[in-house]
Amino acid sequence: MTGLNAHLPALQVVVPLLIAPLLILLRPRGLAWAAATAASAMAFAIAVQMTVGVLDGQEYRYALGGWSAPYGIELLVDSFSALLLLIVTGASTLALLAGKASLDSEIEPRRQPLFYSAWLLALAGLAGILVAADAFNIFVFMEISSLASYVLVAGGPDRRALPAVFKYLLMGTIGATFYLIGVGLVYMMTGTLNLADMELRIHEVADQKPILVAAGFITVGLALKAAVFPLHVWLPNAYTYAPHAVSAFFAACATKVALYVLLRFDFVVFQQNLTGHEEQFAAYLMPLAVLAILFGSAVALFESNLKRLLAYSSVAQIGYILLGASLLSIGGVSASLLHMFNHALAKGALFLAVMAIATRYSQLDLQHLAGAAKRMPWTFSALVVAGLSLIGVPGTAGFISKWYLVAAALEEGVLGMALVAVIVVGSLMAVVYIWRIVEAAWFAPADKSADDPGGSVREAPAAMLAILWLAALANVYFGIATGLPRELATAAAISLMGHLP
Amino acid sequence: MELLGLYHYWVFVVLLMTGFYAVVAKVNLIKKLIGVSLFQSAVFLLYITMSKVSGGTAPIVLPGMVDPLYSNPLPQVLILTAIVVGISTTALGLGIAVRIKEEYGTTEEHEIQEIDRR
């Protein structure tokens, strides 16, 4: 194993990437799922191994093909990428482990090998973005993950998944192409594609027009991919009509990977070189973040479909993440990164709970779920735990990141007070929309006309329930033992902010 | 030469925006995908334009050439990859459009929204 240690950054991508084609040769039922889960678990193990290395102060650099940067393609794993790698591989593994029964009911057996193959490709693509240190390589792996995610979302049983995924495809492609234009313009002025090399060489040409326009294109393109308000319109439907396991996987990590690229590109390449860029970054993103929090939460208040409600809540949560980053202080950025981790925990657990509910209820409107908690108490208890974490109640992971966020905002003086008010209002709205679910499920009288006339609804399958509770308890665990994510987030924030002038 | 260079960039801009307009303004799904194709092709032109060196030749190093001047191979490599990505996206998009036609009986975005609202 020690011999392979140096190869971990490459293996992180290559393992799921190369197992994906093998899957479509596996015809017997269930084998494709087992192989996909095993591959995902291996990817998780690799991510854990690298996280341990990163916590020891190691930084993984890997020269593919033996060609050193900037001539070859370089991979780089530092604390920022390690944090996101943990989220991505962990979410994929948990969603696969819990999702077998749910996916079996949604995808016909003969189509399953193709579906799981696409799943691994999505995982490999996301991992590929996170380990890449080369602007064009990020584009290639972004396309692998995007194309695979279109396939996954289109696997949803409802036909409304198809228009949703078409919109996702168009906006995703526009976003990726904007990014490509931006990279092209930067390349034109610097002659390099390696991010670290760009950082050095962009300095001389920083005030020239193509670079400014490139910064704009890259930011807008990645904001599209990350569903930053007001470019979020593809997200609610895509998450709502995707297969439930896919919603759990993507809600936890997909947009965060785009945010990762946005932050990394902006902080490393642009902010220290472009005059006044950091103020512009804050000035543009902070209002958007505030609007995202208020708008996303407000729409979630009135949504009656459980999955759409959670999807709009995701729009709001992306706002919190951006808000932290736009403060441009070590406290703010680390709170933002910490919130990426904690929101992944909370939202992942919530969507796992939705998946468990969906195994027993065919419709996820709140009025159909009336009284459901009495029949599925374990599932709904886990949902409440994750919901508390989403709100940010003390003792849960969500509290920790919001606490740091508030602390960082308060350093900003008067403006900070206003931001704290926004965070508080957003959290109060979260209380209301989570309460609406709780009220419908626990307090409303059981709906006799729902698809459960005989009251025969039982708990979700035991395996699914076990994973769901694992995820819910992780929210509590990381609410008390905050060491690991906080250490990674702080180290990443220090390194990102270290690039500022 | 100066004007020719600017002309290349302007054509890139016009093509880019023509494709972009088709994507945002057209209602038909297939037409939107055609717009995406145009949009991507424009970016290919941007990259290839920057790889050109006046008086150069294609970057194929043959012995016996006196003081050769080659165009830049790197943008060409990138665009080879990007062309592949483009056709892949198009193929997948067409697959989705065909499925939408089967499920909804139309490929006009407005009509799909109407059907869903019912």
Place this chain on the structure above:
Amino acid sequence: MTAVFSIFLLTLLVITALGIVRTRNLFVAVMLLGIFSLLIAINFFILDAADVALTEAAVGAGISTVLFLGALALTSERERLGTRHRWLSLAVVASATLVVLYATFDKPRFGDPNAPVHQHVAPWYLEKTPEYIDIPNVVTAVLGSFRGYDTLGEVFVVFTAGIGVLFLLSARRHGAAHRPPGERDPSGIGLREHVIPRVVGRLLVPFILLFGLYVQFHGEYGPGGGFQAGALIAAAFILYALVEGEDRTLAAVPQSWLNALMVGGALLYGAVGLAGIALGSNFLDYSVLAANPVAGQQLGIILIEAGVGMTVTGTLLSIFHAFAARDRA
């Protein structure tokens, strides 16, 4: 002289693009898109990008047109509702145009050998390729070795699209009328009734295949490589399917073979990469594949190009068959 030609072609390109957007007949739009691809390929050729020109011609004008036509056969040929929010869209597009035009003002001069692009990284490739890899075509060297990881990603993008289309079009249709089993379906027979296209088509297929193989194995010396070859070989089989019918093509090359090609190509590429690790170097380092590093690099490039060619052929044909079979189901 070339400048006049470039300006003429670029203007034609713009006119074609406007025509594509304006026409309401989607069939016409797709045909114009094919012409657009050929025109832009000629432009690439004038700009000294022979490899890209070949790819764009094979993919944009060939495969992409076939796929669009296949999809049109399954949807409809007319755009009925036209444009929506025209003024809003025009405003968005116009403001974006201004932003991009703003960027063109500080751009380095066109074709300037001293532009920053030509100063960093690229000269290294031109200088070191003869030393490290020793093949004439620098584009192939960069594609296959220096940036081989991108190409691996590219192969997997194609593969993803392939399994995506297969996945989407394997869904059961709701309320679809199934053809009675005994009935002969006209599109399965192709153009067998028409003597002239059939004879000429059959005559051309072997030559296209031959040219495809030439492009595959000549990629180190001239323009070409696995991707272009894959597209050409797929085009040859598509032509055969058009003149002789789907059934005969699938009898000659069944879907299971195509799957094997798709998977095999991707795995071949991956295996070459892993061999680098197994032989004690980095992923995708080909120089350890043979005793002599340069020979190893050449061997590696030939192998991965073969992998690319296999995956591209298999995927494009699978996608074509998926559309064609949907037509008849």
Place this chain on the structure above:
Amino acid sequence: MMELVLDLASWVLLSAGGVFVLIGGIGALRMPNLYTRMHAASVTDTMGAALVLTGVMLQAGLSLATIKLAAILLFLLITSPTASYALANAALLAGIKPDAGHAADEGTES
């Protein structure tokens, strides 16, 4: 002397080819319906292409390029009549009547 003759011959061929292409283009614009237009356009495929390619071959002399050009010419002579056939056949199937007097395909376009 020999070179001068070859050069002269090639330019004569190239110009003649250009004239044929021009005639084909005018014909395609001016003819009344689809079949006559195709008839006019076929001049570019055959005479135009053949003359221009032969002219270029004379310029290239005896080299690999000439062989490639000959191959292009051969394939062009096989494929373009086939394409014309397919086009005319498709038009006939689509219900356009071959009637020289009337502009039968007017109104079916755009």
